[in-house]
Amino acid sequence: MEQKDLDFFREYLTQELEEIQKKGEHTLEDMSNQNAVYADPADRASHESDQAFTLRLRDRDRKLIKKIREALGRIEDGTFGICEECGEDISISRLKARPVTTLCIECKSKQEEEEQLLKP
Incomplete structure (x- = not known):
């Protein structure tokens, strides 16, 4: 960055x-x-x-x-701007939308999918 x-x-x-x-x-x-x-x-x-x-x-x-x-x-x-999950850069557009994020959009989407699977 x-x-x-x-x-x-x-x-x-x-x-x-x-x-x-x-x-x-x-x-x-x-x-x-x-x-x-x-x-x-x-x-x-x-x-x-x-x-x-x-x-x-x-x-x-x-x-x-x-x-x-x-x-x-x-x-x-x-x-800052490095995904904690995969180590790739987080896009500037994602950081502008959510500057406190620690995950890139792909890893966040994956995390949300896994959370949905764990819900009863």
Whole structure:
């Protein structure tokens, strides 16, 4: 992979990481500032449902943060864009669609097929 591509992905992943962290901080601020009293139980239930949904999103973001940091580590150690399964290069188009991926499209497809066979 060319240096300009690595620089692109490093910058992109760093920006994604910063955005996710800002969303997390914003969520914490919102939740700590909400001491509302609800007269209607339906309003309270709706609010709690919204909070639960937001927390699920932040949990998903937390997992993505780990993957982004790992991808940034692969950029630094020279293994970014190399399939962990077959050792071939992962296409730039696949990396643009999913920059944290560790598998080329062929190996990912094979993995998904095997997972489908194992499902009851």
